[in-house]
Amino acid sequence: MIAEVFSKVQLEALHQRPYTTPIVAVTGGKGGVGKSTVAVNITAALTALGYSVALVDTNVEAPNDNMLLSLSLDDRVYVQVAMPIVKTNLCTQCGDCIAACRRNALFLPPGQTPILMGECNGCKACINACPTGALLTGWMPVGETFRSESGELTLFTGVLQPGRAESTVIVQALKDRLAAEAARYDVIIVDTATGVHCTVIAALAGATCAYAVTEPTPVGMHDLERILELCRILAIPTQIVLNRSDLGGWQGRLGACEAGTEITLAASIPYDSVLLQSYIKGMPVTQMSPNSSSAHIFAGLAIRIEKECLE
Amino acid sequence: MKELLILSDKGGAGKSSVTASIAALLSGTLNITLADTDVNAPNLHIINKASLIKSAPIYASEKAFIDMTACTGCMGCTDMCSFGALMRGNGTPVLLQIFCEACGACIKECPEKAIEIRQIHNGYLHLFDAGGIKLVSGKLSIGQGSTGKIVDIIKSEARIAAQNDNADYLIIDGPPGLCCPVISSLKGCDAVLAITEPTMPALSALERLLNVVEYSDPAVGVIINKVDINPAGADAVRRSMEERGIPVIGEIPYDIHVSFAITEGVPVEICFPESKAAEALRTITSKILSLFETKQQERDIDHEQDTCMR
Numbered sequence: 001m002i003a004e005v006f007s008k009v010q011l012e013a014l015h016q017r018p019y020t021t022p023i024v025a026v027t028g029g030k031g032g033v034g035k036s037t038v039a040v041n042i043t044a045a046l047t048a049l050g051y052s053v054a055l056v057d058t059n060v061e062a063p064n065d066n067m068l069l070s071l072s073l074d075d076r077v078y079v080q081v082a083m084p085i086v087k088t089n090l091c092t093q094c095g096d097c098i099a100a101c102r103r104n105a106l107f108l109p110p111g112q113t114p115i116l117m118g119e120c121n122g123c124k125a126c127i128n129a130c131p132t133g134a135l136l137t138g139w140m141p142v143g144e145t146f147r148s149e150s151g152e153l154t155l156f157t158g159v160l161q162p163g164r165a166e167s168t169v170i171v172q173a174l175k176d177r178l179a180a181e182a183a184r185y186d187v188i189i190v191d192t193a194t195g196v197h198c199t200v201i202a203a204l205a206g207a208t209c210a211y212a213v214t215e216p217t218p219v220g221m222h223d224l225e226r227i228l229e230l231c232r233i234l235a236i237p238t239q240i241v242l243n244r245s246d247l248g249g250w251q252g253r254l255g256a257c258e259a260g261t262e263i264t265l266a267a268s269i270p271y272d273s274v275l276l277q278s279y280i281k282g283m284p285v286t287q288m289s290p291n292s293s294s295a296h297i298f299a300g301l302a303i304r305i306e307k308e309c310l311e
Numbered sequence: 312m313k314e315l316l317i318l319s320d321k322g323g324a325g326k327s328s329v330t331a332s333i334a335a336l337l338s339g340t341l342n343i344t345l346a347d348t349d350v351n352a353p354n355l356h357i358i359n360k361a362s363l364i365k366s367a368p369i370y371a372s373e374k375a376f377i378d379m380t381a382c383t384g385c386m387g388c389t390d391m392c393s394f395g396a397l398m399r400g401n402g403t404p405v406l407l408q409i410f411c412e413a414c415g416a417c418i419k420e421c422p423e424k425a426i427e428i429r430q431i432h433n434g435y436l437h438l439f440d441a442g443g444i445k446l447v448s449g450k451l452s453i454g455q456g457s458t459g460k461i462v463d464i465i466k467s468e469a470r471i472a473a474q475n476d477n478a479d480y481l482i483i484d485g486p487p488g489l490c491c492p493v494i495s496s497l498k499g500c501d502a503v504l505a506i507t508e509p510t511m512p513a514l515s516a517l518e519r520l521l522n523v524v525e526y527s528d529p530a531v532g533v534i535i536n537k538v539d540i541n542p543a544g545a546d547a548v549r550r551s552m553e554e555r556g557i558p559v560i561g562e563i564p565y566d567i568h569v570s571f572a573i574t575e576g577v578p579v580e581i582c583f584p585e586s587k588a589a590e591a592l593r594t595i596t597s598k599i600l601s602l603f604e605t606k607q608q609e610r611d612i613d614h615e616q617d618t619c620m621r
Binding site: 006009014031033036061062064067068081100102122123124125128129160164165168172193196197198201202218223226229230234247279280282 | 428
């Protein structure tokens with residue numbers, strides 16, 4: 001294992017943001033454990049308490065919070081990355097741009113001007129390397145961000161264009177868009193993608209605290225340990241939400257995991273067909289069936305967030 | 312040797328469970344090698360209760376390094392980074408390697424030549440024995456990046472293992488999403504099985520995934536998992552696939568035995584052969600090989616037409 005992935009100075013830079021609104025991240029490592037369900041329902045429960053909430057769906061490869069809320073994706077803004085455009089009359093065919101591109105995306109046919117052939121990631125190294133100004137900055141779309149409103153809830157959604165690799169760029173663009181108006185919300189809920197990679201780290205950056213959603217199976221526990229390790233090195237206080245908690249057999253392991261890491265179990269959600277129906281219907285269970293056991297659990301989580309982050 | 316990749320844009324749809332059972336069924340008559348390219352959350356070895364044979368560190372990530380003893384704090388580099396990896400710190404730049412794409416744009420800007428790019432450790436390669444079947448797996452180290460490059464290494468090792476074992480099929484349990492590790496997983500595979508669920512979020516994710524899969528033109532089949540939890544949603548998936556001309560080659564009912572099997576660490580097919588899910592998986596497995604054949608026929612026809620045109 002690597003001792004320290006982030007130094008104190010790096011952590012400060014990673015978490016720095018131009019607003020103080022608390023950010024609660026909902027994450028979990030494994031896919032399909034209920035991250036979006038938890039994020040959407042605690043958002044609904046917090047709005048029911050009278051708070052103005054921004055929900056940020058950073059799962060840009062498979063965004064679905066809008067579907068769980070039956071909201072349309074509105075107010076589109078394109079996310080673009082730079083690309084070189086060759087002005088052939090200025091090009092001296094010196095080859096400096098070819099040497100600058102570490103991805104070998106530029107090709108210089110003999111006696112001709114450079115052609116963009118490979119996977120350009122928009123770093124602009126070639127444009128900066130050109131001594132004659134023959135490379136201009138063009139822009140290529142890699143995805144979109146959206147902003148949808150419903151009462152006290154504002155949903156920010158990022159969408160990666162299929163076939164592109166710039167998930168992290170979209171997450172960063174989405175968070176920049178939120179930053180412009182973040183001060184007007186009481187709390188921000190960030191729903192992350194699965195995994196522990198750069199996209200998830202970009203989503204977790206700046207989080208006040210996090211909830212790691214998991215299920216009591218060996219795979220759930222394995223992936224939980226990975227996300228807890230990530231949250232630890234990012235210095236984000238994290239609690240566990242155990243979904244399908246009555247699946248059986250593995251609660252003991254969770255206890256060991258809690259003891260080993262001194263991490264609290266914030267809520268247990270037993271399997272509930274009402275919760276499944278609310279997912280299918282696209283309405284938070286706290287609105288669809290406010291008296292259901294699941295609705296009570298999410299209301300309890302909202303009160304927990306209120307006490308720990310909003311007072 | 313043919314490659315079959317199991318994918319789902321939405322996480323938790325059942326990729327690993329389906330992979331484990333299909334492999335168990337096919338290995339009765341064919342030589343199978345397994346790979347797990349979900350380097351964020353590799354789970355196939357748990358579902359198969361596989362035993363680790365060997366493990367090796369991976370150095371597949373390139374990152375910028377700043378020599379702070381040479382840096383004068385001019386901050387020129389911070390304006391050059393397009394990826395948010397270089398920030399203005401207190402007197403010196405702060406480098407967040409996780410967002411660094413190793414493009415080198417900052418290097419040219421540094422008057423002190425204090426920045427260089429080096430390869431760093433970012434993951435592990437694992438070889439498992441899953442009940443007589445070789446499983447090549449790997450994982451991303453926590454806090455590191457470049458998942459696509461780890462997948463490239465897993466796949467190349469898996470192909471070597473498959474060839475050494477005279478495998479008929481390399482079955483790859485893929486990652487969720489549709490970004491770098493998915494694109495790397497798709498390279499060179501012959502057929503893709505896309506797993507989905509009968510819900511709006513899962514269908515929307517499936518349609519996005521199919522747009523990516525089409526780039527590499529493999530044979531494609533869809534499996535609807537937990538098909539009975541939402542009959543209307545299942546109809547929507549079937550209609551959408553019919554419009555796209557992609558076959559739904561199987562439907563698996565919701566079955567608690569699948570969860571029990573995961574907890575046992577044994578494929579549901581072996582653990583609970585009488586269960587509804589196991590029965591559905593047997594039907595699916597019997598159709599998988601025809602997926603490859605149909606694609607081969609299509610390609611043969613295309614080839615003939617090309618030849619005739621010439």
